[in-house]
Amino acid sequence: MNIIVLAAQQAQGGGMGMIIMMVALFAIMYFFMIRPQQKKQKEIRKFQNALKEGDKIITNGGIYGTVRRVDLAANIVEVEIARGTVISVDKNYVFADASAQAQK
Template identity: 40%
Template sequence: MDMLISLSPIILMFVIFYFLLIRPQQKRQKQVKQMQSDLQKGDSVITIGGFHGVVHAIDESTVVIQAGDGTKLTYDRSAIREVKK
């Protein structure tokens, strides 16, 4: 009983740490993976590096993005940060 009381602050810290840091990060990673797997030709995207463009072609691991001037660049799917609405 005395040992449980002495360990309760540490257990409480781990529970708080999980709900404030670990769980939200896991949810965000899941959302990003879902967004990257749902990419379609014609989507307006922003890469991790800040490049804005339109998806021109997609395969399993890469995405070809076309810039406004017609330039086409190939990126890994994981480099896509967000899809603009």
Template identity: 40%
Template sequence: MQGGAIAQFIPLILIFAIMYFLLIRPQQKKLKQHQEMVKALRRGDQVVTQGGLIGKVAKVKDDNEIEVELSQGVTVRVVRSTIAQVINKTEPAQAKG
């Protein structure tokens, strides 16, 4: 009887394993990449927000907020996590010496 009970759970275990490798794991990987991208934002990067606005990072205010310049003289405060994509990364300034 014990063997029959275990045999009934094997398909459920296989379904969970397939769901993990096809859905959960790639989503966690994508989330980690997004967090790294957002953490690496700095002044001068051209970004796209989740609302579809394209602008340039004018100022990194704190851990959760940045200022994005949409056009000359028009800046908006944006929550970092709403940045969907970085179009152009600025290169770090080289140390003089």
């Protein structure tokens, strides 16, 4: 009879240890994966909101160009990718400063 009671007590304690391990694993994932990604997204949003004419940028598709016009109402950026060639890109797809990338 005592063996059954001891086995039941050990099983209950093992469940609590498993919960603690799961919480610890989630905390590790948060601080090493989720939080840095959120900080990076915040920096990208800050860059997108500060776009102005003449900035050298890189789009999400890897196109390098220079901002010619920013239309905040339509959320569109006109980018010159070659002399006389201007494309319209959604502002959310501009993600990097080309001049900063060239310095790295």
